[in-house]
Amino acid sequence: MSMAESRPAPKELPRRRGPQVFGIPFNVFRAGVFLLGLFPLARWLVLGFTGGLTADPISFLIKSAGTWTLVVLLVTLAITPLRVITGQAGLVKVRRMAGLFTLFYASLHFMSYVWWDQWFSIPAIADDILKRPFILVGFLAFLALIPLGVTSTKGWVRRLGGMNWQRLHRLIYPIGALALLHLWWIRSGKNDFLDAGVYLGVLIALLGWRVWHAWRRRASIS
């Protein structure tokens, strides 16, 4: 899915020998990002074959999928600031891939919970969602990701129109906040906010940059 941005400022791509990102031909760069996106999945497979999934592999995989969802979501949110700061216009073209990877890992996180934790019991899942706020916010974040994934294609951008599409994709901010709240409430039980604190810092920095950027642009227009 994509980042919302009040006014996309298309920058000119470098002209010589096709588009490049950080001096790397765009196609190679995109393939590299794709492989990077598969890293968590590859890691689980390697750990699985080498007995590295701990004594409780199910718990490990559910948590690990959740952690990577949040990490990939933050990476997705970081692409636009990185593009603006570095002037690497081609970065915008891997934003959708990053967003879809977020949805991919969120789906694995959700499915591992449905399968291994709840054994596909819909009453048990419904009960869990209604009784436990941390499950509820995680579930809402996952649900909200789905329309962003569905409308990530060029066809949907056209169908919705740029403004509406952008408005819809601003959902990524509340999704990020909900995902972090989900983790925060999990960590509150053990009073150990070390990793959640780091993610919170990154999320605040990324949102802060956007607010600052929008404000500066508005100031320069008026």
Next chain:
Amino acid sequence: MPNRITPSEISPKSIFLNRRALIAQASAALALGAAGVQPARAAITPPGKNPSLPSKPNPAYSTKEQVTSYEDVTNYNNFYEFGTGKDDPAAYAGDFRTRPWTVAIEGEVQKPQTLGIEDLLKLAGMEERIYRLRCVEGWSMVIPWIGYPLAELIKRAEPTGKAKYVAFETAVQEDTMPGVRRAVLDWPYVEGLRMDEAMHPLTLLAFGLYGEVLPNQNGAPLRIVVPWKYGFKSVKSLVRIRFTEEEPPTSWVKSAAQEYGFYANVNPNVPHPRWSQATERRIGEDGFFSPKRETMLFNGYADEVASLYAGMDLKTNY
């Protein structure tokens, strides 16, 4: 009449020795027979990682369920003094000092005393008991502990009539426990039991597992094991036992009273605020293609302990 044994009444030495050998053979055969009846016993092979700790099996207090592997029992631990990760204790407990070691017994007792680990090891006969262990997080293991009932130690201290509770305090070694440098919990870790719970024959003062002395990550050199309560009640690396009239503060209640209670009895009908306690995952058994197993009231020890809580509302006294 002089009470003298005539030489003819004394067995020749050869026969006498032979008889001993026969008895030894018979006992070995009996032991083998017993092993045949209880296949669970055969699984407990001392892994040779620590000094052995001889004990007598107590089948009356042992489950016949499949025992969790030594590997999992000693590498998947909650022992926050060494870090909050499950593999932290196995990774970082190597430098922990278990000698010299003393346990102070104080408070409402006739005989306050400080006992050294050597005396504690000899205080009563060591038994092997195979207990289920249910963690509050929703996983469980089956562990062959070695120890004797905590009641043996308590009796020696002669608690007074005012002793209604037992408070446990555990070790803090700042130089060997990387976890205590972070205020995840208020160190030292403290726990407690009601007097009748502490005196219950199931409550074990454990010194070993899998035929050997406790590995550091499992609470060396001695710990409490209360099999019908969530694992956090079973304190590790015990240094102080205090008898009190009032319910003592416990670490997890101090940290999150809305999530953890003083009793912490295993109960499938009382959910944790953040997850159900109705089911559990048995480590090494319940895998990707089988559902979690049902959690039993009092972790399956209801016959032995339910009477301790007669008339109590287990939903409010969680």
